[in-house]
Amino acid sequence: MKKLYSALMTAFNEDGSINEAGTREMIRYNIDVNKVDGLYVGGSTGENFLLSPEQKKQVFKIAIDEAKSDVDLIAQVGSLDLNESKFLAKFVTDLGYPKISAVTPFYYKYTFEEIKDYYNEILKGVDNKLLIYSIPALTGVGLSIEQFAELFENPKIIGIKYTNADFYLLERVRNKFPDKLILSGFDEMLLPALALNVDGCIGSTYNLNAPRVRAEMDAFDAGDIDKARELQKVSNDAITALIQNDIYPSLKLVFEEMGVHAGFTKAPMAKPTDEMRADAKKIYQDYFKK
Numbered sequence: 365m366k367k368l369y370s371a372l373m374t375a376f377n378e379d380g381s382i383n384e385a386g387t388r389e390m391i392r393y394n395i396d397v398n399k400v401d402g403l404y405v406g407g408s409t410g411e412n413f414l415l416s417p418e419q420k421k422q423v424f425k426i427a428i429d430e431a432k433s434d435v436d437l438i439a440q441v442g443s444l445d446l447n448e449s450k451f452l453a454k455f456v457t458d459l460g461y462p463k464i465s466a467v468t469p470f471y472y473k474y475t476f477e478e479i480k481d482y483y484n485e486i487l488k489g490v491d492n493k494l495l496i497y498s499i500p501a502l503t504g505v506g507l508s509i510e511q512f513a514e515l516f517e518n519p520k521i522i523g524i525k526y527t528n529a530d531f532y533l534l535e536r537v538r539n540k541f542p543d544k545l546i547l548s549g550f551d552e553m554l555l556p557a558l559a560l561n562v563d564g565c566i567g568s569t570y571n572l573n574a575p576r577v578r579a580e581m582d583a584f585d586a587g588d589i590d591k592a593r594e595l596q597k598v599s600n601d602a603i604t605a606l607i608q609n610d611i612y613p614s615l616k617l618v619f620e621e622m623g624v625h626a627g628f629t630k631a632p633m634a635k636p637t638d639e640m641r642a643d644a645k646k647i648y649q650d651y652f653k654k
């Protein structure tokens with residue numbers, strides 16, 4: 365059965381500190397209402413790259429304390445500072461996270477040898493399994509099939525969080541590595557990714573939209589492609605509206621409409637304007653009101 369993971373959001377107070385109660389509410393909502401299979405903690409959606417190391421530790425602690433072993437947990441530990449990534453990999457492993465993930469190193473232009481060393485260093489001395497977080501649109505780092513093969517020489521690297529619209533590469537990767545865990549990262553492209561036999565998905569919009577997405581995955585598994593396509597269409601209407609209204613603050617505003625206290629985004633992300641609030645209310649009414 366294909367797995368559905370929400371990319372966990374972090375609730376912030378207006379001053380950028382972490383709102384623990386709100387973050388816990390979102391975790392509970394994902395587990396109790398969305399019935400997700402897992403949570404991706406410390407990813408882009410969690411605004412992780414805006415956090416101090418102490419705040420990252422705080423989020424990792426809150427998530428596992430709230431979720432316990434109710435769902436699978438993947439901790440994204442990649443950062444600009446390799447020492448920090450290594451520290452966090454050990455930290456989350458000691459907390460009990462069953463899987464970790466690390467974004468490809470970004471900002472500077474690294475050689476593939478440097479990228480490989482980065483992953484091997486993170487995993488050195490850490491008894492855990494890792495998913496490569498590949499998101500070329502944000503990092504500028506695209507990996508080839510040969511490079512994935514070289515990274516997979518480390519047996520602790522078990523798969524890819526594949527946030528990439530290159531479906532040719534996805535097909536090549538899926539078929540070359542049938543035993544690796546491949547989780548699709550673009551919510552609006554889930555259906556074509558399912559057709560290429562990914563093992564599941566991780567995404568931001570699943571925080572709000574998981575039940576519709578589960579229905580789509582079930583329809584796909586049952587061979588009802590028309591129904592899966594119709595559900596993807598509705599999801600994509602919602603995703604388009606969320607993106608047009610600035611996706612990260614909008615996800616939180618819609619969560620607030622649902623009664624879940626998702627808090628603020630962290631600067632320099634935008635604080636919501638009255639217009640954004642009004643649009644988020646409409647998105648809630650159009651797509652998520654029960």
Ligand SMILES: CC(=O)N[C@@H]([C@@H](O)[C@H](O)[C@H](O)CO)[C@@H](O)CC(=O)C(=O)O
Pocket residue numbers: 371372404406407408409410502527549550551552566567568569603611
């Ligand atoms: C850049 C970004 O936020 N990508 C999202 C998608 O879920 C994305 O928001 C969605 O497909 C809308 O474009 C996920 O791939 C990110 C993710 O899972 C994470 O790291 O939090």
